[in-house]
Amino acid sequence: MKAIVQDQYGGASTLTAQDVARPAVGDDDVLVQVVAAGVDRGALHFMTGRPYLMRLGTGLRVPKVRVPGVSFAGRVAAVGPHVAGIVVGEEVYGAGRGAYAEYVATPQGKVAPKPAELSFEEAAVLPYAAFAALQAVRDHGRVRPGERVLVVGASGAVGSIAVQVAEAAGAEVTAVCGPRGQRLAAEMGADVVIDYTREDFTDGSRHYDVILDVFGRTPIRRLRRALAPRGRLVIVGGEADRWIGGLQRQLGAMVLSPFVRQSLRVFVAKENADTLHQLNELVTAGQVRPVLGPSYPLVKAADAVATLQAGSASGRIVLMV
Ligand SMILES: NC(=O)c1ccc[n+]([C@@H]2O[C@H](COP(=O)([O-])OP(=O)(O)OC[C@H]3O[C@@H](n4cnc5c(N)ncnc54)[C@H](OP(=O)(O)O)[C@@H]3O)[C@@H](O)[C@H]2O)c1
Missing domain, CATH: 3.40.50.720 (NAD(P)-binding Rossmann-like Domain)
Structure with a gap:
C-alpha cells in the first residue's frame, strides 16, 4: 500500500511517500481503508518526537511506528477474530498509529461508526x-x-x-x-x-x-x-x-x-470509542461540528504538515487518501 514514511524524527522534510506492507490485523483490531486523515498537533508530536520526554514511549532514537498520523475516517476492510459489532464495509472514524496510509490497523476500542452527518474529511479531523x-x-x-x-x-x-x-x-x-x-x-x-x-x-x-x-x-x-x-x-x-x-x-x-x-x-486524553459515541450524539444533535481548512492528497503530506507548522491555516487540515 502507499503510505507516508519517516525513518527519523524531524520536520516535514522527513516524510516520504513509499510502498509498504499493509499492517497486520491483530485479534482485536479492525483494518480500515483510510479515506481521510487529520493533520494535527498530535501527529506533529509523534513526527518530531517532541517534547523529548514522549520518546520514552514512541522510540528513543527513531520512531517505533514509521508511518505518522493518528486520526482517520474510512471503511472497514477486515476485522480480527475477536471483533464484534463492527462489520466489513462499515464507515468508521477513530484513532490509530499510522493513519497517513491507505490502510491503518487499530484496536476495535478506538473506533466508532462515522456519523452520517459528517463527510469523511470532517470525521477524520475530529478524534484527536x-x-x-x-x-x-x-x-x-x-x-x-x-x-x-x-x-x-x-x-x-x-x-x-x-x-x-x-x-x-x-x-x-x-x-x-x-x-x-x-x-x-x-x-x-x-x-x-x-x-x-x-x-x-x-x-x-x-x-x-x-x-x-x-x-x-x-x-x-x-x-x-x-x-x-x-x-x-x-x-x-x-x-x-x-x-x-x-x-x-x-x-x-x-x-x-x-x-x-x-x-x-x-490529564492525558484516552483514545476510546466511548468518547466517540458521546461525540456522535452531539454531532447528530447539531451541537458539534469541525471547521475544515485546506486539504491535501496523501502524497503531499509534507506540505500539509508544513502548513500546520507555519500556523497559517484557519480550520483543520486534512489529507485525502
Ligand atoms: N491532554 C491531552 O491528552 C491532550 C490531547 C490533545 C492535545 N493536547 C494539547 O493541547 C494543546 C492544543 O492543541 P491544538 O491541537 O488545539 O492546538 P492548535 O490547533 O494549534 O490551537 C492552539 C490555540 O491556542 C491559541 N493560542 C496560541 N498562543 C496562545 C496564547 N499565548 N494564549 C492563548 N491562546 C493561544 C491559538 O490561537 P491563535 O492561533 O488565534 O493565536 C489557538 O486557538 C497542545 O499543546 C496539544 O499538545 C493535549
Missing part, C-alpha cells in the same frame, strides 16, 4: 481533538449548566470543540484566542471572545467556575487569579519547551492542588 475536548469538559471540568467557563486556545483543534461541548452543556463560555481566531470562536458559539494580544484575561476582574487551559503557557498563579474561589482548572496542553513540553506547569498544578480550595487538574 474530541478525545481531549470532551474529556476536559465532561470528565475533568465537570461543567454544569449556567457555569462560567473560560477556554484558553479556543480557535484551535481542541479548543474549538471544547467551546461547543461546553455550550452544549449549558455553560456561559468565554473564548480566548489570537486576532485571527476571533470570528471562528464566535461562530463556534462562544458567548464572549477575548483577544489575548489586547486583553489580559487573568487581571482578576473576571472569575470563572471552570478554566480549560488548552494552549498552556499562562503561569498557574495567573490562571488561579481568574478562577472562582472553588473553581476548577483543567490543564489540557502545553507547548512551552522541547524537553518536557511545559510539563512543569502540570507538575506544579498537581503538587499545589491538595493545598488550595480550587481544583487544579491535568
Whole structure:
C-alpha cells in the first residue's frame, strides 16, 4: 500500500511517500481503508518526537511506528477474530498509529461508526481533538449548566470543540484566542471572545467556575487569579519547551492542588470509542461540528504538515487518501 514514511524524527522534510506492507490485523483490531486523515498537533508530536520526554514511549532514537498520523475516517476492510459489532464495509472514524496510509490497523476500542452527518474529511479531523475536548469538559471540568467557563486556545483543534461541548452543556463560555481566531470562536458559539494580544484575561476582574487551559503557557498563579474561589482548572496542553513540553506547569498544578480550595487538574486524553459515541450524539444533535481548512492528497503530506507548522491555516487540515 502507499503510505507516508519517516525513518527519523524531524520536520516535514522527513516524510516520504513509499510502498509498504499493509499492517497486520491483530485479534482485536479492525483494518480500515483510510479515506481521510487529520493533520494535527498530535501527529506533529509523534513526527518530531517532541517534547523529548514522549520518546520514552514512541522510540528513543527513531520512531517505533514509521508511518505518522493518528486520526482517520474510512471503511472497514477486515476485522480480527475477536471483533464484534463492527462489520466489513462499515464507515468508521477513530484513532490509530499510522493513519497517513491507505490502510491503518487499530484496536476495535478506538473506533466508532462515522456519523452520517459528517463527510469523511470532517470525521477524520475530529478524534484527536474530541478525545481531549470532551474529556476536559465532561470528565475533568465537570461543567454544569449556567457555569462560567473560560477556554484558553479556543480557535484551535481542541479548543474549538471544547467551546461547543461546553455550550452544549449549558455553560456561559468565554473564548480566548489570537486576532485571527476571533470570528471562528464566535461562530463556534462562544458567548464572549477575548483577544489575548489586547486583553489580559487573568487581571482578576473576571472569575470563572471552570478554566480549560488548552494552549498552556499562562503561569498557574495567573490562571488561579481568574478562577472562582472553588473553581476548577483543567490543564489540557502545553507547548512551552522541547524537553518536557511545559510539563512543569502540570507538575506544579498537581503538587499545589491538595493545598488550595480550587481544583487544579491535568490529564492525558484516552483514545476510546466511548468518547466517540458521546461525540456522535452531539454531532447528530447539531451541537458539534469541525471547521475544515485546506486539504491535501496523501502524497503531499509534507506540505500539509508544513502548513500546520507555519500556523497559517484557519480550520483543520486534512489529507485525502
Ligand atoms: N491532554 C491531552 O491528552 C491532550 C490531547 C490533545 C492535545 N493536547 C494539547 O493541547 C494543546 C492544543 O492543541 P491544538 O491541537 O488545539 O492546538 P492548535 O490547533 O494549534 O490551537 C492552539 C490555540 O491556542 C491559541 N493560542 C496560541 N498562543 C496562545 C496564547 N499565548 N494564549 C492563548 N491562546 C493561544 C491559538 O490561537 P491563535 O492561533 O488565534 O493565536 C489557538 O486557538 C497542545 O499543546 C496539544 O499538545 C493535549
